[in-house]
Amino acid sequence: MNEINEKRFNSYIESVNDALEKYRELFSGENAVYQKKVVDAMWYSLSAGGKRIRPVLVQEFCRISGGSPSDCIAAASAVEMIHTFSLIHDDLPCMDDDDLRRGKPSCHKQFGEAIALLAGDALENTAFEIISDDSNISDEKKVRIIRELSSATGVFGMIGGQTIDMENIKGAVFSDSKLLSMYSMKTSALISASCRIGCICAGDYDGAARASEYGENLGTAFQIIDDILDIISTEDNLGKTAGSDEKSGKCTYAALHGIDDSVKQARKLSDAAKKALDGFEDTDFLLELTDMLLRRKK
Numbered sequence: 345m346n347e348i349n350e351k352r353f354n355s356y357i358e359s360v361n362d363a364l365e366k367y368r369e370l371f372s373g374e375n376a377v378y379q380k381k382v383v384d385a386m387w388y389s390l391s392a393g394g395k396r397i398r399p400v401l402v403q404e405f406c407r408i409s410g411g412s413p414s415d416c417i418a419a420a421s422a423v424e425m426i427h428t429f430s431l432i433h434d435d436l437p438c439m440d441d442d443d444l445r446r447g448k449p450s451c452h453k454q455f456g457e458a459i460a461l462l463a464g465d466a467l468e469n470t471a472f473e474i475i476s477d478d479s480n481i482s483d484e485k486k487v488r489i490i491r492e493l494s495s496a497t498g499v500f501g502m503i504g505g506q507t508i509d510m511e512n513i514k515g516a517v518f519s520d521s522k523l524l525s526m527y528s529m530k531t532s533a534l535i536s537a538s539c540r541i542g543c544i545c546a547g548d549y550d551g552a553a554r555a556s557e558y559g560e561n562l563g564t565a566f567q568i569i570d571d572i573l574d575i576i577s578t579e580d581n582l583g584k585t586a587g588s589d590e591k592s593g594k595c596t597y598a599a600l601h602g603i604d605d606s607v608k609q610a611r612k613l614s615d616a617a618k619k620a621l622d623g624f625e626d627t628d629f630l631l632e633l634t635d636m637l638l639r640r641k642k
Contacts, residue, residue, distance in 0.1 A: 345632045345633070345636060346632065349628065349629045349632050352629055353400065353633070356396070356399065356403045356420075357399075357400065359403065359420075360400075360420050360421055364425075367421060367470070368387055368390075371383045371386070371387075381459055382462045383466075385451055385454070385459050385463035386466055386470075388454060388455070388463075389428050389431065389432050389445070389463065390428050390467065392447075392448055393446050393447070394428075394446055397535070397566075397637070398420075398427050398535060399421065401542060401559070402416050402420040402541050403417075404542065404633075405538075405541075405543050406542040406545045407542075408624050408626050408627065408630070409542065409543045409545075409546035409547075409548035410547075410548065411545050411546025411548075415480055415481060415545040416542055416546070417480075418474050418477075418481075419475060419478070419481075421471075422470075422472070422474055422489075423471070423537070423538050423541065425467045425471040426467070426471050426493055426496070428464075428467055429465070429471075430497075430502050430506075431445060432450075432452075432460055432461075432464035432467070433461070433464045435452060436452055436457060436460060436461065437452065439506065439510070440509075440588075440592075471493065472490055475489055475490055476490070485545060485547070488544045489544055492540055492541050493541075495533075495537070496533040496534045496536070496537035502529065502530055505526050505527070505528070505529030505530025505531070506530055508522065508525065508526040508530075509594075512526075512594045513593065513594075514593025514594075515593055516595050518600075523595065523596070523597060524564065527563070527567040527568075528560065531566060532559065532560045532564050535560075535562055536556050536562075537559070539552075539556065539558055540552040540555050540559070542555065543555050551623070551624065554620055554621075554623040554624065555624075558617045558618075558620040558621055558630070561616040562614070562617040562634060564613050565609075565610040565611075565613035565617065567597075568597045568598065568613070569637070569640065571596040571597050571599070571606065572598045572603055572606050572607065572610075573641070573642065574598075575589070575598055575599075575603065576603065577641065610638060614634050614637075614638045617634050618630075618631055
């Protein structure tokens with residue numbers, strides 16, 4: 345990224361981290377005495393870092409749609425809570441059974457399976473709570489945002505994608521159609537919703553449709569790059585277990601098509617994402633972000 349865009353990127357991350365810290369205070373001290381363990385587990389996973397790509401997308405689509413930072417910071421924080429809840433649950437022994445996340449022991453390894461399950465549930469609920477309580481946006485926008493998050497999380501979103509992924513056991517062979525449907529629900533759904541939510545926060549309801557196309561293509565490219573990195577990267581670099589897909593016998597795009605063809609497909613999808621931005625102005629940041637995610641090493 346050029347210096348201006350890198351500064352904006354870091355500013356977005358700092359803004360959402362600051363907001364999340366303030367929301368944490370709602371659950372601190374006398375407000376959460378007997379349930380402190382689950383609060384600690386929520387914050388353990390939420391503050392573990394990560395790329396914060398989804399809240400960045402909320403903030404940038406809000407900006408290019410004519411909104412201000414105060415319009416979308418609650419929604420951006422809610423999106424990160426939803427994303428973190430999904431990671432906690434994905435790592436559980438009954439799901440992907442992964443012991444490492446963002447360079448730290450997974451939530452269930454640190455706090456136990458029951459508390460991790462409750463921490464994920466609590467983050468999902470808190471996401472809707474902070475949107476409902478946000479004084480910077482109208483009730484109409486709140487309803488639209490809540491619907492977007494509900495849809496992205498539900499049977500036709502992350503839960504649906506994870507359901508398909510549970511069938512992806514050793515020896516399973518998925519068609520491209522089934523595999524890409526899983527990616528669309530498990531990964532693209534929340535990324536695409538993040539883009540639409542940014543537009544909604546700014547009141548640009550027409551722009552949300554164009555933003556959706558960008559997010560869908562970006563999300564699928566993002567997942568294919570994840571597949572590639574799982575094969576070629578290391579645990580230290582990824583911050584999570586490397587080679588886990590191969591060890592568990594999962595069918596992935598990279599396993600089906602090989603590294604070179606997968607890189608080509610990810611590039612094709614990234615180009616389609618950038619093309620979808622034609623209806624917006626001042627898209628230099630998003631164009632650079634798309635390329636950065638395509639080239640990422642973790």
